[in-house]
Amino acid sequence: MRKTISESYTPIDRLKEISNWVSSVLDLDHLLELIIDSATRMMKAKASSLLLLDPKTRKLYFKVATGEKKEEVRKYEIDMGQGIAGYVAQKGEPLLIPDVTKDSRWYKVISESTGFETKSIACVPMEMDGQVIGVVEIIDKEDGSAIREEDMNTLTVFAQLASLAISNARKFDQFKKENRDLREELETKYQIIGDSPVFQKVLSDAFKVANSKTTTLLVGESGTGKELLARLIHRAGPRKDKPMIILNCAALPETLLEAELFGYEKGAFTGALARNAGKFELADEGTIFLDEIGEMTPGMQAKLLRVLQEGIFYRVGGNKSISVDVRVISATNRNIAEEVAEGRFREDLYYRLNVVRLNIPPLRERKADIPLLANYFLEEFSIENGSPGMKISDQAMKKMLEYDWPGNVRELRNALERAVVMGNGQEVVSEDLPITGIKAAPSGLEFGLTLKEALDHFKKEFVTLNLQNTGGNRSKAAKVMGIQRTYLSRLISKYNIIGI
Ligand SMILES: Nc1ncnc2c1ncn2[C@@H]1O[C@H](COP(=O)(O)OP(=O)(O)O)[C@@H](O)[C@H]1O
Numbered sequence: 001m002r003k004t005i006s007e008s009y010t011p012i013d014r015l016k017e018i019s020n021w022v023s024s025v026l027d028l029d030h031l032l033e034l035i036i037d038s039a040t041r042m043m044k045a046k047a048s049s050l051l052l053l054d055p056k057t058r059k060l061y062f063k064v065a066t067g068e069k070k071e072e073v074r075k076y077e078i079d080m081g082q083g084i085a086g087y088v089a090q091k092g093e094p095l096l097i098p099d100v101t102k103d104s105r106w107y108k109v110i111s112e113s114t115g116f117e118t119k120s121i122a123c124v125p126m127e128m129d130g131q132v133i134g135v136v137e138i139i140d141k142e143d144g145s146a147i148r149e150e151d152m153n154t155l156t157v158f159a160q161l162a163s164l165a166i167s168n169a170r171k172f173d174q175f176k177k178e179n180r181d182l183r184e185e186l187e188t189k190y191q192i193i194g195d196s197p198v199f200q201k202v203l204s205d206a207f208k209v210a211n212s213k214t215t216t217l218l219v220g221e222s223g224t225g226k227e228l229l230a231r232l233i234h235r236a237g238p239r240k241d242k243p244m245i246i247l248n249c250a251a252l253p254e255t256l257l258e259a260e261l262f263g264y265e266k267g268a269f270t271g272a273l274a275r276n277a278g279k280f281e282l283a284d285e286g287t288i289f290l291d292e293i294g295e296m297t298p299g300m301q302a303k304l305l306r307v308l309q310e311g312i313f314y315r316v317g318g319n320k321s322i323s324v325d326v327r328v329i330s331a332t333n334r335n336i337a338e339e340v341a342e343g344r345f346r347e348d349l350y351y352r353l354n355v356v357r358l359n360i361p362p363l364r365e366r367k368a369d370i371p372l373l374a375n376y377f378l379e380e381f382s383i384e385n386g387s388p389g390m391k392i393s394d395q396a397m398k399k400m401l402e403y404d405w406p407g408n409v410r411e412l413r414n415a416l417e418r419a420v421v422m423g424n425g426q427e428v429v430s431e432d433l434p435i436t437g438i439k440a441a442p443s444g445l446e447f448g449l450t451l452k453e454a455l456d457h458f459k460k461e462f463v464t465l466n467l468q469n470t471g472g473n474r475s476k477a478a479k480v481m482g483i484q485r486t487y488l489s490r491l492i493s494k495y496n497i498i499g500i
């Protein structure tokens with residue numbers, strides 16, 4: 001519904017109301033109409049208009065016009081320096097002309113062709129960041145008298161309001177555009193690559209959990225892409241426009257970690273000069289990603305558990321409970337079930353975090369992803385390095401496929417970065433890769449193990465290998481290995497074989 005102004009308002013009331021609109025009405029065209037309409041009524045003018053300067057053509061065009069001939073005048077464009085509006089726009093100074101017929105600057109054409117009789121005109125410039133962006137003008141009083149000097153102040157205030165409205169709207173558009181650009185950049189920056197069946201399964205599970213608020217635990221060796229996956233889950237879900245806050249639990253000692261997570265009140269400890277919001281507060285309505293959760297001390301584990309159970313927490317040194325709506329994703333590269341079994345990680349916290357668990361298999365267990373990832377990173381770094389279109393030689397690819405990648409995708413990425421920087425700018429050859437290419441010793445074949453340990457290593461690898469080659473089909477794998485399916489299942493849980 002459009003607002004109209006009651007005639008009984010005092011001028012100050014009107015101005016206050018208009019100021020409110022300037023900060024609340026987001027539709028610029030509507031807002032400018034309101035402003036001009038108010039100006040017209042307040043000064044009892046016969047007609048008024050707002051002209052904007054088109055920065056490309058350097059011509060003024062009618063953005064808003066009131067009065068009998070408001071539709072007709074919109075056809076006209078005015079050059080800089082032409083007529084009174086053009087003069088004001090060029091000089092950047094207000095102008096009051098009591099009798100236009102006596103002023104040589106008057107551009108009669110519009111008035112004559114529309115048949116609108118004009119006696120006096122007041123015109124003031126609109127400015128933004130020191131530049132003229134347009135003008136506001138009024139023509140004659142309703143009673144036919146000339147515009148007076150005191151009307152100039154009022155008109156100036158309206159012109160300022162209009163500039164403010166335009167400036168706000170332009171900034172808002174600018175923000176929207178920047179926001180969109182950043183988002184696009186993020187999407188490409190955080191692309192997740194991999195088409196091996198095991199990895200595709202992880203991704204499809206991730207998309208499933210993304211839609212809910214379910215607390216999710218990501219388990220995988222360092223460099224397998226846990227953080228990347230956490231970002232994907234956040235971005236693919238309904239919270240994507242809210243913040244995702246990341247905290248590495250291993251990086252800080254307990255006291256600092258507590259302050260980071262929950263925030264603190266002024267004076268809570270030496271150096272707490274002002275109240276500070278914690279990561280949980282910052283993540284309100286969004287997601288918190290607790291990385292390396294397995295490194296949390298028992299004390300912190302207890303505090304985190306309380307937040308997850310009760311949904312509230314206190315800032316350090318504070319006694320007001322704070323409740324937030326946060327989705328929790330945590331990650332660890334440890335065998336967390338073993339940590340629990342051995343009493344290093346609280347079982348109750350584990351169950352809270354492990355509502356859904358996604359296991360990201362190490363790169364050596366999804367070698368099918370290597371060519372795709374390698375080419376993806378190659379493209380990224382070769383463009384960055386100013387040598388786009390680089391290729392990977394067959395020999396180099398073979399070496400990458402044979403290698404074990406203990407540092408997983410992170411190591412692969414670093415290897416390609418180095419290869420691009422150190423290489424010949426056209427093709428990555430074997431020698432450019434900072435990896436040995438020596439195959440790891442078969443599992444279990446290591447000095448220092450007991451026979452039982454060696455056999456366990458071997459069995460785990462052997463079972464994994466067979467599951468991979470049968471697409472995770474336990475019956476088929478058991479058949480190939482010549483064992484019972486139930487025995488295979490026992491081995492899978494005994495060795496904690498994941499991700500297949
Ligand atoms: N599937 C993937 N596709 C593209 N890049 C990946 C993938 N997995 C990992 N990366 C990249 O490898 C590096 C390590 O990933 P990260 O998520 O930090 O691993 P983690 O948290 O498990 O240690 C990052 O640069 C990440 O962008």
Ligand SMILES: [Mg+2]
Nearest residue numbers: 223226227291
């Ligand atoms: Mg990480």
